[in-house]
Amino acid sequence: MTSITLLQWILGALLLQVVTLMALAFVRHWQAYTALRTAAIKGGVELPSPAEAAPADAAPADADLPAWAGFRPFRVRAKTLEDAAGQVCSFELVPDDGGPLPPFLPGQFLTFRLELPAAQGNTAAVVRCYSLSDAPNADAYRVTIKRAPAPVQAAGSLAAATGAVSHFFHDQLSVGSLLQVRAPAGRFHLDRGQAPVVLIAGGIGITPMLSMVNSAMQEQPEREVWLFYGVREAAELVMLPQLQALAARHLNFHLHLCFSGPPSTAEPRERAALVHQHHSRIDVRLLRSVLPLKPYHFYLCGPTALLVSLVPALEGWGVAGERIHFEAFGPASIPRRKAAVSPPGLAADGPVAEPFAVTFASSGKTCTWRPGLSSLLDLAEANGIDVASGCRSGSCGSCQTTIRAGQVRYAHAPDHTPEPGTCLLCVSTPVSAVTLDA
Numbered sequence: 467m468t469s470i471t472l473l474q475w476i477l478g479a480l481l482l483q484v485v486t487l488m489a490l491a492f493v494r495h496w497q498a499y500t501a502l503r504t505a506a507i508k509g510g511v512e513l514p515s516p517a518e519a520a521p522a523d524a525a526p527a528d529a530d531l532p533a534w535a536g537f538r539p540f541r542v543r544a545k546t547l548e549d550a551a552g553q554v555c556s557f558e559l560v561p562d563d564g565g566p567l568p569p570f571l572p573g574q575f576l577t578f579r580l581e582l583p584a585a586q587g588n589t590a591a592v593v594r595c596y597s598l599s600d601a602p603n604a605d606a607y608r609v610t611i612k613r614a615p616a617p618v619q620a621a622g623s624l625a626a627a628t629g630a631v632s633h634f635f636h637d638q639l640s641v642g643s644l645l646q647v648r649a650p651a652g653r654f655h656l657d658r659g660q661a662p663v664v665l666i667a668g669g670i671g672i673t674p675m676l677s678m679v680n681s682a683m684q685e686q687p688e689r690e691v692w693l694f695y696g697v698r699e700a701a702e703l704v705m706l707p708q709l710q711a712l713a714a715r716h717l718n719f720h721l722h723l724c725f726s727g728p729p730s731t732a733e734p735r736e737r738a739a740l741v742h743q744h745h746s747r748i749d750v751r752l753l754r755s756v757l758p759l760k761p762y763h764f765y766l767c768g769p770t771a772l773l774v775s776l777v778p779a780l781e782g783w784g785v786a787g788e789r790i791h792f793e794a795f796g797p798a799s800i801p802r803r804k805a806a807v808s809p810p811g812l813a814a815d816g817p818v819a820e821p822f823a824v825t826f827a828s829s830g831k832t833c834t835w836r837p838g839l840s841s842l843l844d845l846a847e848a849n850g851i852d853v854a855s856g857c858r859s860g861s862c863g864s865c866q867t868t869i870r871a872g873q874v875r876y877a878h879a880p881d882h883t884p885e886p887g888t889c890l891l892c893v894s895t896p897v898s899a900v901t902l903d904a
């Protein structure tokens with residue numbers, strides 16, 4: 467055998483080894499993928515009901531049942547600034563009655579009732595929801611609040627108000643302040659299955675994701691978790707050191723930061739220290755280029771524009787609707803391939819082509835709702851009818867109103883379960899002539 471033939475044999479053997487190893491790796495990867503996919507289709511490991519998902523002592527048995535009735539007094543135990551821009555603050559809350567702190571599911575929110583200063587020295591009650599931003603623990607609840615800025619004004623127009631409640635939290639509340647708080651609630655929460663998850667947060671939409679990431683890393687450190695966190699610039703990043711420390715500690719947690727704005731002169735050094743950064747909005751093209759092929763569950767929270775673009779795009783990519791979970795921090799109507807199912811007692815989905823008369827009985831007004839118009843709450847307000855509201859997204863229950871006659875349906879299943887015979891105006895539209903007790 468010549469030395470050339472020997473070399474050819476050695477190279478051939480090496481090549482055979484490489485091909486065999488690659489084939490083995492592919493088979494293993496495919497087996498893992500198929501196992502997860504089969505489980506996802508059967509619902510076996512991925513989508514346990516909230517009651518099955520949580521251990522008995524870790525969450526309420528039924529996510530629909532509040533841990534306490536009505537509002538309960540809580541005190542602010544700590545107040546911490548969380549971003550370089552100085553716009554986001556965390557508040558740690560402990561029960562003032564000294565009683566136990568019920569657990570919650572990561573992703574759920576608290577509802578607050580505040581008395582804000584009003585005209586002539588009076589106060590006015592307002593209700594707002596804020597997501598719990600840490601893993602459940604027996605010690606304190608934490609919410610993380612961004613100052614809602616005044617909208618950009620056209621030249622010459624009157625200055626519009628900045629966000630009332632978020633500024634009240636930032637400017638008027640300090641350690642020791644008392645707050646009225648309703649029990650944790652919400653259907654947008656992480657399950658405790660084994661499936662890999664992709665969390666997508668835009669701006670302050672990071673808050674429920676912080677709770678999800680912290681919970682997953684504490685309770686299921688082996689679980690694969692990806693976080694795509696989009697902001698305009700680095701100064702807006704909330705709890706960046708904590709997120710980076712988690713990513714450094716847990717190989718299964720993959721943190722990707724996405725910047726939609728141009729870097730400011732002060733930023734390049736700050737940004738250079740960040741791993742996995744992208745100079746684009748979060749979109750499916752980015753997700754496809756980064757994520758290995760797996761049957762993920764996607765959780766999204768952020769501004770309406772992010773949800774309106776990404777939810778249909780994920781469906782278009784082939785992600786099943788049951789694996790896309792999202793929450794908007796206000797009114798948002800997300801077009802979906804399969805519309806949300808109406809809760810029992812309310813009209814089923816279907817196109818509505820006719821206008822309907824809506825009578826607000828207590829106000830003595832009858833108005834016309836036309837297809838394409840927004841909610842019954844908007845209709846009431848546009849006609850000068852005084853209706854209580856808070857979240858405007860079916861979360862807080864403030865706009866619950868008795869239906870005297872007729873039928874309505876929901877744009878999406880609301881977080882707050884209304885009492886029988888009532889509806890939440892902020893997410894309702896009529897499917898017949900309706901008489902409301904407002």
Ligand SMILES: Cc1cc2nc3c(=O)[nH]c(=O)nc-3n(C[C@H](O)[C@H](O)[C@H](O)COP(=O)(O)OP(=O)(O)OC[C@H]3O[C@@H](n4cnc5c(N)ncnc54)[C@H](O)[C@@H]3O)c2cc1C
Nearest residue numbers: 595596597611612615616626627629630631632673795857
């Ligand atoms: C389930 C849920 C969870 C949430 N979680 C969080 C969270 O974790 N963190 C968080 O920061 N937020 C969260 N939010 C949003 C939060 O509830 C509030 O909507 C937000 O803080 C704004 O409330 P506000 O009272 O400060 O602003 P509002 O006074 O309600 O104003 C809202 C917007 O309208 C503008 N505006 C007010 N008055 C006028 C006017 N007269 N003319 C024109 N524009 C006006 C304001 O400038 C502001 O941009 C959540 C919402 C929901 C539904």
Ligand code: FES
Nearest residue numbers: 856857858863892
């Ligand atoms: S305003 Fe909160 S449920 Fe309608």
